[in-house]
Amino acid sequence: MNFPSKLIEDAVNEISRLPGIGKKTALRLALHLLKQKESVSESLSQAILKMRTEVKYCTICHNISDADICGICASNKRDRSIICVVEEIPDVLAIENTAQYNGLYHVLGGVISPMHGVGPDELKIASLMKRVEESSENSKVSEVILALPATMEGDTTAFYITRMLAAKGIKVSTIARGIPIGGELEFTDEVTLGRSILTRVNYSPE
Amino acid sequence: MNFPSKLIEDAVNEISRLPGIGKKTALRLALHLLKQKESVSESLSQAILKMRTEVKYCTICHNISDADICGICASNKRDRSIICVVEEIPDVLAIENTAQYNGLYHVLGGVISPMHGVGPDELKIASLMKRVEESSENSKVSEVILALPATMEGDTTAFYITRMLAAKGIKVSTIARGIPIGGELEFTDEVTLGRSILTRVNYSPE
Numbered sequence: 001m002n003f004p005s006k007l008i009e010d011a012v013n014e015i016s017r018l019p020g021i022g023k024k025t026a027l028r029l030a031l032h033l034l035k036q037k038e039s040v041s042e043s044l045s046q047a048i049l050k051m052r053t054e055v056k057y058c059t060i061c062h063n064i065s066d067a068d069i070c071g072i073c074a075s076n077k078r079d080r081s082i083i084c085v086v087e088e089i090p091d092v093l094a095i096e097n098t099a100q101y102n103g104l105y106h107v108l109g110g111v112i113s114p115m116h117g118v119g120p121d122e123l124k125i126a127s128l129m130k131r132v133e134e135s136s137e138n139s140k141v142s143e144v145i146l147a148l149p150a151t152m153e154g155d156t157t158a159f160y161i162t163r164m165l166a167a168k169g170i171k172v173s174t175i176a177r178g179i180p181i182g183g184e185l186e187f188t189d190e191v192t193l194g195r196s197i198l199t200r201v202n203y204s205p206e
Numbered sequence: 207m208n209f210p211s212k213l214i215e216d217a218v219n220e221i222s223r224l225p226g227i228g229k230k231t232a233l234r235l236a237l238h239l240l241k242q243k244e245s246v247s248e249s250l251s252q253a254i255l256k257m258r259t260e261v262k263y264c265t266i267c268h269n270i271s272d273a274d275i276c277g278i279c280a281s282n283k284r285d286r287s288i289i290c291v292v293e294e295i296p297d298v299l300a301i302e303n304t305a306q307y308n309g310l311y312h313v314l315g316g317v318i319s320p321m322h323g324v325g326p327d328e329l330k331i332a333s334l335m336k337r338v339e340e341s342s343e344n345s346k347v348s349e350v351i352l353a354l355p356a357t358m359e360g361d362t363t364a365f366y367i368t369r370m371l372a373a374k375g376i377k378v379s380t381i382a383r384g385i386p387i388g389g390e391l392e393f394t395d396e397v398t399l400g401r402s403i404l405t406r407v408n409y410s411p412e
Contacts (some may be wrong), residue, residue, distance in 0.1 A: 002302050004277060004295075005270045011257035014250045018235050029224050031295060033258055034270070041258035044220045045251030051217035052239055052247035064211045064240070071210060089210075089237060096208050 001027075060131065062107040062124050063092050072096075072105060079103045080139040085128065085161065086147050087111050087154070095147060103145070106131065111153040112160060120160060128161070132170060143171040150177055207233075266337065268313040268330050269298050278311060285309045286345040291334065291367065292353050293317050293360070301353060309351070312337065317359040318366060326366060334367070338376060352380040 001023055003009035008030055015026035033041045057063070058070035065071070072078060072092075082103030086092055092105050108123045128144075135141040144165055148154035162172045178196040179188050188196075207229055209215035214236055221232035239247045263269070264276035271277070278284060278298075288309030292298055298311050314329045334350075341347040350371055354360035368378045384402040385394050394402075 005261055005272045007257040007261050007272060008270055011253040014253040019238050030257060032225050033254065034261060038258055041254050045255045047217040047220040048239065048247050049251045051213040051236060052244055055211055055213050055240060064214055066211045066213060
């Protein structure tokens with residue numbers, strides 16, 4: 001693509017480095033910004049830079065945070081006896097948006113994947129164990145929920161963590177797998193459907 | 207959506223103001239930037255701000271430019287007797303990428319649309335007339351090509367410009383409308399197909 005201006009070309013190149021944004025979309029976004037007031041581009045670039053340079057990670061759960069300890073870990077309204085282990089930060093947001101969970105979180109920062117050179121030491125597994133061990137008498141961790149992806153890497157990670165926690169007498173659970181609510185049996189893949197039959201639960205209409 | 211950090215929330219809000227980018231995509235982009243080196247966010251925000259504040263518009267054709275006169279208008283390799291009139295800046299890029307045109311351009315900055323309050327005075331039509339009038343003897347404008355959208359607004363604008371140029375004895379042409387190359391008759395809308403029969407051209411295989 002030939003650009004009429006080096007400035008546009010630079011901006012398009014930078015914008016198209018973002019995932020899922022190609023040169024054409026980047027050009028569309030750049031031309032959109034040119035049509036808007038200067039303040040729009042200003043606040044956009046400032047927000048990006050500020051976020052990148054000033055954001056912190058919670059020293060307890062490794063979630064994104066504005067302070068050293070995140071809002072969830074600092075809250076006294078949360079159930080401190082349950083920790084939900086997730087792969088990445090968006091997973092915390094996804095679970096929070098369900099409004100069905102009131103415990104704490106632990107962000108691993110990935111899953112064990114020998115293919116990609118990710119071993120247990122690259123993840124925040126040691127700090128999870130430390131949290132469980134150091135939980136004091138009046139706020140003892142009694143359950144760890146594994147909310148990891150239903151992939152081989154996710155299962156490997158779940159297995160690894162379960163084995164480490166088993167010795168400490170902590171209850172380990174995993175989120176239910178099965179047919180999504182509203183899902184049609186016909187269009188569900190056979191592995192999910194097969195497992196949903198094997199792991200069937202007692203029927204209890206409320 | 208609840209955000210764990212005000213910084214992320216601000217960045218997501220700013221990014222999602224871009225056209226075609228919702229909150230979820232904006233969050234994905236923000237988290238992607240957090241995973242990259244700080245320099246990535248730095249160069250992105252600098253490129254955006256620099257583009258917005260420093261970009262110029264060619265005083266002749268109103269295309270984006272790094273200088274007062276754009277590369278196309280300044281070039282002595284272009285045919286200065288033909289001006290191609292387009293609606294917006296991306297149209298120039300699209301035509302340039304065909305490598306089939308070697309004349310000059312004129313960016314109107316829109317099309318006549320009474321519905322949206324856009325009259326001829328809001329567009330760069332007066333400056334087009336001035337360009338045609340002021341073209342000197344040795345580089346006289348002999349043809350104006352209208353490459354405007356095939357909409358009612360585009361047609362209205364084309365009609366308006368044609369009427370103004372007719373008095374000056376300038377040849378006015380418009381880009382061909384019809385079935386796209388590779389297009390199937392079956393799936394072409396009836397207006398396009400109907401007009402392509404009415405405006406049929408002599409068959410001349412090369």
